[in-house]
Amino acid sequence: MRRTTLQVHESSAKPAGAPKIRLATAWLGGCSGCHMSFLDLDERLIELAEVAELVYSPIADIKEFPENVDVCLVEGAVANVDHVKLAQEIRARSKVVVSFGDCAVTGNVTSLRNRLGVDDLLNQVYQNGPGSVPRGEGDEVVPRLIERVLPLHQVIQVDAFIPGCPPDPERIWAAVSALLRGEPVVLSADMRRFG
Amino acid sequence: MSVVTLTVNDELVSAQAGQSLLAVLKELGLEIPTLCHLEGLSERGGCRLCLVEVEGNNKLLPACVTPVQEGMVVTTHSDRLVKYRRMILELLFAERNHVCAVCVMNGRCELQANAASIGMDHVRYDYLSPDLPMDASHDRFVLDHNRCILCTRCVRVCDEIEGAHVWDVMGRGVNSRIIADLNQPWGTSTSCTNCGKCVQVCPTGALHARGATVAEMEKQHDFLRWILDGREKKQWEHNR
Numbered sequence: 001m002r003r004t005t006l007q008v009h010e011s012s013a014k015p016a017g018a019p020k021i022r023l024a025t026a027w028l029g030g031c032s033g034c035h036m037s038f039l040d041l042d043e044r045l046i047e048l049a050e051v052a053e054l055v056y057s058p059i060a061d062i063k064e065f066p067e068n069v070d071v072c073l074v075e076g077a078v079a080n081v082d083h084v085k086l087a088q089e090i091r092a093r094s095k096v097v098v099s100f101g102d103c104a105v106t107g108n109v110t111s112l113r114n115r116l117g118v119d120d121l122l123n124q125v126y127q128n129g130p131g132s133v134p135r136g137e138g139d140e141v142v143p144r145l146i147e148r149v150l151p152l153h154q155v156i157q158v159d160a161f162i163p164g165c166p167p168d169p170e171r172i173w174a175a176v177s178a179l180l181r182g183e184p185v186v187l188s189a190d191m192r193r194f195g
Numbered sequence: 196m197s198v199v200t201l202t203v204n205d206e207l208v209s210a211q212a213g214q215s216l217l218a219v220l221k222e223l224g225l226e227i228p229t230l231c232h233l234e235g236l237s238e239r240g241g242c243r244l245c246l247v248e249v250e251g252n253n254k255l256l257p258a259c260v261t262p263v264q265e266g267m268v269v270t271t272h273s274d275r276l277v278k279y280r281r282m283i284l285e286l287l288f289a290e291r292n293h294v295c296a297v298c299v300m301n302g303r304c305e306l307q308a309n310a311a312s313i314g315m316d317h318v319r320y321d322y323l324s325p326d327l328p329m330d331a332s333h334d335r336f337v338l339d340h341n342r343c344i345l346c347t348r349c350v351r352v353c354d355e356i357e358g359a360h361v362w363d364v365m366g367r368g369v370n371s372r373i374i375a376d377l378n379q380p381w382g383t384s385t386s387c388t389n390c391g392k393c394v395q396v397c398p399t400g401a402l403h404a405r406g407a408t409v410a411e412m413e414k415q416h417d418f419l420r421w422i423l424d425g426r427e428k429k430q431w432e433h434n435r
Contacts, residue, residue: 099317102295102296105316105317106288106294106317106318106322107322108294109294109296109297111294111322111324112292112294112297114322114324115292115324115325115326115327116326148324151317151318151322154321158317161316161317163316163317165295165296187316189311189312189314190311192310192311192314192315192316193295193302193307193308193310194295194296194307194310194311195295195296195298195301195302195304195307195410
């Protein structure tokens with residue numbers, strides 16, 4: 001899926017000249033499964049592209065998180081210093097921030113390392129493990145891990161939550177279509193389940 | 196048996212004296228969340244999810260261990276109660292490592308289901324992420340302390356139904372742990388009969404079959420009713 005695909009369709013239903021909703025998606029400490037599930041919206045992506053413009057996303061080649069974003073879906077927990085920085089940019093530049101999937105909502109699998117300190121973790125995985133991988137703390141090429149993996153709402157204010165690992169496309173659509181209509185996200189009980 | 200009359204959510208209701216309030220609320224078809232309660236076992240009043248408001252008492256009362264009384268005025272779903280039930284669930288999730296996505300009971304867990312039905316879409320408290328062990332020393336079953344909510348269904352079913360009393364609780368508060376015999380690996384327990392009743396009644400993934408992986412575990416509570424009907428009513432045949 002390329003960004004151009006999302007932008008191909010110009011709506012005939014939408015009044016000419018009405019500005020499109022500026023939608024962003026971001027990927028912090030997660031497996032990208034939530035984004036895969038987002039792409040599983042299938043034909044609904046066309047409907048989405050008629051009312052929204054994708055202004056930032058791991059599936060689009062855009063380097064800087066832009067200004068004036070209306071809605072941002074954030075996949076993944078906050079695990080390193082780059083995640084903290086991006087999360088703060090997202091908050092500063094977005095009207096509505098959504099925790100997208102269990103890692104963003106709870107820390108989930110990404111936070112399984114919290115029982116170990118960062119040094120213990122790196123020693124067990126790299127120093128004592130096969131091969132040697134630079135820790136990257138000096139040059140900041142590899143972002144430094146923060147002491148504990150955090151759910152997004154413990155780092156920035158979050159406006160809505162979409163649980164699920166990953167959230168299935170029906171949940172994503174229920175939430176996203178509500179946001180596009182300017183309504184609050186209210187998921188039914190079967191769409192709120194973690195896991 | 197004498198009958199008492201009480202008021203539940205502004206409606207007059209009759210109940211038998213001696214019944215628990217929770218039993219009456221369930222008969223009325225009200226959806227009261229529970230975790231430590233399981234029909235067929237003694238009540239513990241430990242999880243506090245079934246808290247209700249009773250007029251004249253400024254404390255919230257757990258319905259499972261509150262007997263019905265004449266003239267009692269009960270509220271089951273006020274904003275205050277929903278708020279507290281959600282807090283209780285959030286604290287349970289924050290206390291240990293309930294990572295639903297990689298749990299054997301994903302999709303069938305009572306903790307997970309209660310969170311979804313009550314509207315708990317995130318946890319506002321800091322996760323404690325404790326470093327807890329798993330006991331995989333038993334030939335057939337595994338105890339995973341990471342998923343345990345200390346409901347003590349396992350303790351009660353082992354004591355009251357199986358009569359072995361393998362399980363007990365050690366420690367206090369956040370340091371409480373389920374232990375086998377005198378705090379030894381489950382596989383070395385000399386009192387365990389390997390019956391698996393504890394596994395079947397466990398509401399989460401804390402007790403599960405050895406070899407089960409993510410979302411594979413299914414549990415059945417029906418055996419409790421069969422055993423108790425046999426013992427108490429001498430009724431040994433059941434239509435499955």
